[in-house]
Amino acid sequence: MSKERYLDSLEIKWHSIAIDYQILAWSGGQWNLLADVKGNTQAIARHDIASDLKTDKLRISIIKTTGTNYGIREVVLDVESLITDLSYSDCALRAGSYAYAITAENILNCESEAVVLQAVVDPPETPNGLRAAVNGPDVSLTWEHNQEPGLLGYLVLRNGMIVNKEQLNEVAAEGHPSASSQYNVNNNADKAIDRDPNTFWRSDGKGPTTFTLKFDAPKVISSVRMQYVYVAYDYQILYREGDKWISILDVQANRQAEVNHEFSYPVWTDEIRIQFLSGATQYFGIRELYLEESFLGLEKALLDAELSEGDLTSSTR
Numbered sequence: 416m417s418k419e420r421y422l423d424s425l426e427i428k429w430h431s432i433a434i435d436y437q438i439l440a441w442s443g444g445q446w447n448l449l450a451d452v453k454g455n456t457q458a459i460a461r462h463d464i465a466s467d468l469k470t471d472k473l474r475i476s477i478i479k480t481t482g483t484n485y486g487i488r489e490v491v492l493d494v495e496s497l498i499t500d501l502s503y504s505d506c507a508l509r510a511g512s513y514a515y516a517i518t519a520e521n522i523l524n525c526e527s528e529a530v531v532l533q534a535v536v537d538p539p540e541t542p543n544g545l546r547a548a549v550n551g552p553d554v555s556l557t558w559e560h561n562q563e564p565g566l567l568g569y570l571v572l573r574n575g576m577i578v579n580k581e582q583l584n585e586v587a588a589e590g591h592p593s594a595s596s597q598y599n600v601n602n603n604a605d606k607a608i609d610r611d612p613n614t615f616w617r618s619d620g621k622g623p624t625t626f627t628l629k630f631d632a633p634k635v636i637s638s639v640r641m642q643y644v645y646v647a648y649d650y651q652i653l654y655r656e657g658d659k660w661i662s663i664l665d666v667q668a669n670r671q672a673e674v675n676h677e678f679s680y681p682v683w684t685d686e687i688r689i690q691f692l693s694g695a696t697q698y699f700g701i702r703e704l705y706l707e708e709s710f711l712g713l714e715k716a717l718l719d720a721e722l723s724e725g726d727l728t729s730s731t732r
């Protein structure tokens with residue numbers, strides 16, 4: 416590249432597929448690792464570049480290939496595009512404090528100093544008017560409806576645990592599955608949530624493997640059910656919180672082909688990951704995976720007279 420740019424994504428069309436390779440960018444007088452790819456099987460490999468490095472030089476370092484020769488048909492590079500509008504909408508953010516910075520860039524790719532601003536996104540209003548009517552062993556809760564934009568519904572907790580277990584929603588199909596490896600294209604990660612018991616995701620059998628399900632928006636996940644085709648013995652279930660993966664369940668010495676892992680507490684996350692460590696064979700394989708969302712949806716809450724009151728003029732679901 417003739418000028419330094421922020422990179423957005425890189426697509427490599429392999430002639431002979433590279434299995435292991437690295438993508439590096441030149442910045443600050445050294446090569447910086449952008450991606451460390453292992454076990455690639457794709458002839459067209461796309462890499463989103465999350466780095467905020469500005470670079471004018473890119474290197475693809477091939478470590479291991481399928482054949483004896485190296486070959487790339489095409490490298491397509493997308494650079495971050497500039498906006499010319501004087502506004503930008505950053506939508507659907509969780510409650511929290513966000514730091515924004517704006518810079519200006521000219522035709523020579525010279526960049527201005529940044530102007531920075533902090534914006535605070537508030538959580539929803541606390542539900543009002545909560546009352547409990549106790550009748551023998553039965554407790555009926557009522558509260559007032561909050562009519563505010565984006566409200567999806569209410570969660571009811573008893574002693575810190577979510578109740579309404581009968582109202583679990585199965586949400587795996589709403590997620591985007593991916594795995595750190597697949598045996599071949601017929602065994603890709605999609606096969607674990609296609610609700611066909613004859614199809615399955617299968618790893619390539621080379622060591623620890625991850626299977627990840629990513630959602631467009633965070634959910635309250637309370638359990639993972641799986642039907643294995645290659646039983647995993649030792650594995651961890653993790654969820655993503657910001658930049659971190661947090662372990663919610665550590666499974667050891669499983670021998671069951673069907674497992675139901677209920678979390679000790681529901682997690683609010685947009686990504687669930689299973690880190691497989693050992694199993695019955697060198698492969699890990701899932702026929703079907705189910706994720707349960709503990710959530711008392713607004714519609715259900717309002718259908719149940721005991722659980723809600725107030726006028727509903729429009730449904731938010």
Ligand SMILES: [Ca+2]
Nearest residue numbers: 606611614702
């Ligand atoms: Ca399947």
